[in-house]
Amino acid sequence: MLLDLTTASVVEWSRWQFALTAIYHYMFVPLTLGLALMIAIMESVWVKTRDKSWLNATKFWMKLFGINFAIGVATGLILEFQFGTNWSNYSWFVGDIFGAPLAIEGILAFFLESTFVAVMFFGWEKVSKRFHLISTWMVYVGANISALWILVANAWMQNPVGMEFNPMTARNEMENFWAVFLSPTAISKFTHTVTSAYTLSACFVIGVSSWFIIKKRHFEFSRKSIMLASVVGIVSIMLTMYTGDQSAQEVTKTQPMKFAAMEGLNKGGRGAEFTLIGILHESPDLPSERMKETSCAIRIPKMLSILGYHDANAYIPGIQDIIDGYTSEEGKVVLPMAQRMENGRKAIEALKTYKQAIKDDNKSVADSSLHVFNMNYADFGYGHLSSTDEAIPHVPLVFYSFRIMVGLGMLFVLLFVLSLWYARKRKFDKFKWLPYLALFCVPCAYIASQCGWIVAELGRQPWTVQDLLPVNAAVTDINATWVMTTFWLFAVLFTILLIAEIRIMCHQIKKGPANSQNGNDNNISNN
Amino acid sequence: MNTRNMLTFITIFIDNNYSMLKKVWALYYDGFRNMPRWGKILWTVILVKLFVMFIVFKLFLMPNYLNSRFDSAEEKSDYVLEQLTTKP
Numbered sequence: 001m002l003l004d005l006t007t008a009s010v011v012e013w014s015r016w017q018f019a020l021t022a023i024y025h026y027m028f029v030p031l032t033l034g035l036a037l038m039i040a041i042m043e044s045v046w047v048k049t050r051d052k053s054w055l056n057a058t059k060f061w062m063k064l065f066g067i068n069f070a071i072g073v074a075t076g077l078i079l080e081f082q083f084g085t086n087w088s089n090y091s092w093f094v095g096d097i098f099g100a101p102l103a104i105e106g107i108l109a110f111f112l113e114s115t116f117v118a119v120m121f122f123g124w125e126k127v128s129k130r131f132h133l134i135s136t137w138m139v140y141v142g143a144n145i146s147a148l149w150i151l152v153a154n155a156w157m158q159n160p161v162g163m164e165f166n167p168m169t170a171r172n173e174m175e176n177f178w179a180v181f182l183s184p185t186a187i188s189k190f191t192h193t194v195t196s197a198y199t200l201s202a203c204f205v206i207g208v209s210s211w212f213i214i215k216k217r218h219f220e221f222s223r224k225s226i227m228l229a230s231v232v233g234i235v236s237i238m239l240t241m242y243t244g245d246q247s248a249q250e251v252t253k254t255q256p257m258k259f260a261a262m263e264g265l266n267k268g269g270r271g272a273e274f275t276l277i278g279i280l281h282e283s284p285d286l287p288s289e290r291m292k293e294t295s296c297a298i299r300i301p302k303m304l305s306i307l308g309y310h311d312a313n314a315y316i317p318g319i320q321d322i323i324d325g326y327t328s329e330e331g332k333v334v335l336p337m338a339q340r341m342e343n344g345r346k347a348i349e350a351l352k353t354y355k356q357a358i359k360d361d362n363k364s365v366a367d368s369s370l371h372v373f374n375m376n377y378a379d380f381g382y383g384h385l386s387s388t389d390e391a392i393p394h395v396p397l398v399f400y401s402f403r404i405m406v407g408l409g410m411l412f413v414l415l416f417v418l419s420l421w422y423a424r425k426r427k428f429d430k431f432k433w434l435p436y437l438a439l440f441c442v443p444c445a446y447i448a449s450q451c452g453w454i455v456a457e458l459g460r461q462p463w464t465v466q467d468l469l470p471v472n473a474a475v476t477d478i479n480a481t482w483v484m485t486t487f488w489l490f491a492v493l494f495t496i497l498l499i500a501e502i503r504i505m506c507h508q509i510k511k512g513p514a515n516s517q518n519g520n521d522n523n524i525s526n527n
Numbered sequence: 528m529n530t531r532n533m534l535t536f537i538t539i540f541i542d543n544n545y546s547m548l549k550k551v552w553a554l555y556y557d558g559f560r561n562m563p564r565w566g567k568i569l570w571t572v573i574l575v576k577l578f579v580m581f582i583v584f585k586l587f588l589m590p591n592y593l594n595s596r597f598d599s600a601e602e603k604s605d606y607v608l609e610q611l612t613t614k615p
Contacts, residue, residue, distance in 0.1 A: 063565075088591070119554070
C-alpha cells in the first residue's frame with residue numbers, strides 16, 4: 001500500500017502533501033508555458049499578415065490562457081510554505097543554493113508577468129500592435145524564465161554541484177553559480193520539461209479545436225488552430241524525445257538507482273536489454289521485497305546500454321549491483337552500499353564532534369574531525385539509512401510511469417502527424433475517429449506530464465538532495481496529525497480550484513471564438 | 528538615499544513621466560472596469576485563493592518552523608545540526 005492512513009508517519013504525510021500540491025500545481029503550469037508560445041505565434045502571424053482570423057484565434061486562446069493562468073498563479077507558493085513547515089531541516093540545509101534561484105524566479109515572474117500580462121489582456125487598442133505583440137512574447141519569455149529557475153533548483157537536488165557544505169552553519173553555500181545554473185542536469189531538466197509542456201499545449205489546442213469540429217462549429221478557426229498546434233506539436237515532441245535522451249544519459253551517470261528502477265533492472269551488465277513492456281511482481285528469489293521480477297516482458301537487446309551511454313556494450317548497473325558496489329562505465333569505483341552507509345555515519349559523527357570541539361575551543365580535535373567529515377561528506381546521506389533497502393525507490397510506480405509517459409509520447413507523434421496532414425488537406429472532419437483521438441489525447445497529455453514527474457521525483461527516493469539528505473533527515477520534527485490535517489485542506493482547496501478552472505474553461509470553450517461568423521465559418525471539406 | 532531624497536526623486540519622476548503614468552493608470556483602470564463577467568469571476572477566485580493561502584495557510588497553518596522557534600541564525604543552525612546528527 002502506498003499510504004496507510006492509520007499508521008503513516010510525518011515523513012510519509014509530508015511527502016504525500018508535497019506530491020499532492022506539486023501534482024495540482026503542475027496541472028496549470030505546462031498549459032501556461034505552451035499556450036503562451038502559440039498565442040505569441042498567432043498574434044505574430046496576425047501582425048504580419050493582417051488576417052483577422054488569426055486575431056480572432058489569438059483572442060480566443062488568450063482567454064483560455066488567462067483562465068488557466070489566473071487559477072494556477074501562486075499555487076506553487078504552497079510548496080514553498082511546505083519547505084518552511086514540513087521540511088525545515090532540508091530548507092536550512094540547502095538554503096543558499098535553493099534560495100537564490102527561487103528569489104530570482106519570484107522577482108522576474110512578478111515584474112515580467114504582472115506588467116506584460118496586463119498589457120496583453122487590457123492593452124488591445126490602447127497600445128500599438130507592435131507593443132502588444134512584444135508584450136505577448138514577453139509573457140511567454142517570463143513564464144519560461146520562471147520555469148527555468150525552478151528547474152535549476154530542482155536539478156540541483158537531483159545532482160548537487162557548485163556548492164560547499166559549511167559545518168559551522170549546517171548549510172550548503174554556493175561556490176560556483178555557473179556550475180549550478182549550467183549543470184547538464186539543469187539543462188536537460190529545463191529543456192525536457194518545457195518542450196513537454198509545449199507538447200501538452202499542442203494536444204490541448206488540437207483537442208479543443210477537434211471538439212468544435214465534432215460539434216460542426218468554427219471549422220476554419222479550428223483548422224488553422226490545428227495546423228499551427230500540429231507544427232508546434234511535431235517540433236516539441238521531437239525536442240522532448242531528444243532532451244529525454246539527454247536526460248536519460250544524465251540520470252545514468254548521476255542517479256543510477258533511478259535508472260535501474262525505471263527499468264526494474266535487478267542485475268545489470270554490458271549490453272543491457274531495454275524492457276519495452278512487462279509485468280512486475282514480487283519474487284521470493286529476490287534479496288529485497290522492494291526489488292521486483294519482470295514477467296511477460298518484451299525486450300530490445302542492448303537498447304538500455306544505448307539509451308544510457310549511446311554505446312551498445314556499455315555497462316549499466318542494476319539495483320543489486322548498486323547495493324554490492326560496481327565500477328561504472330566512466331571507470332568510477334562505486335563502493336558497496338553498506339560501506340557508503342558506514343562512511344555516512346563517520347561523517348555524521350565527525351560533524352557532531354567538530355561542532356562540540358569548536359564550542360570547547362579544542363582546535364586539534366576540530367581539525368581532525370573536520371578532515372574526517374570532508375573525506376566522507378559525499379556519502380553523508382547514507383549515514384541516515386538504516387538498511388540498504390531504504391535506498392531502493394518504489395520500482396513499480398517508476399517503471400510503469402516511465403512506460404506510460406513514453407507510450408503516450410508515441411501516440412502524440414501519431415496525433416500531430418495525422419492532424420497536420422488532414423488539416424492541411426482540409427479533410428480533418430472526414431475521419432470521424434481523428435477528432436475523437438485528439439480529444440482523448442488532452443487528458444493523456446496531462447497523464448504523460450504527471451508520469452514524467454513521478455519518474456523524476458519518485459525515482460530519486462529516498463533523497464531530497466541526492467546522496468546527501470534523505471527524506472527522513474530532511475523532515476521537520478512535527479506531529480503527523482498536523483501534516484495530515486493540512487494535507488486534506490490542500491486537497492480540498494486545489495480540487496475546488498481545479499473544478500473552477502474546468503468549469504470556467506468549458507463555459508468559455510462552449511461560447512467559442514467571438515468573431516467566427518456565429519460559429520458557421522466555412523467547412524474544412526468545402527474549402 | 529534618505530527619505531527626503533527619495534521623496535524628491537519620486538516627485539521629479541512623476542513630474543517628468545506624468546503622461547506616461549496616466550496612460551498606465553488608464554490601462555489598468557479601464558481594463559478592470561470593462562472586464563467581462565468571466566474576468567470578474569476569475570479575479571474573485573484569485574483574491575479568495577490569495578486570502579486563503581496567505582492569511583489562513585501561511586499565518587495559521589504553515590508557519591516557518593525554524594523562524595517561529597528560534598530568533599538567531601546560530602540557534603537555527605545548532606538545532607538543524609542536532610537534527611542531522613541525531614536522527615536515525
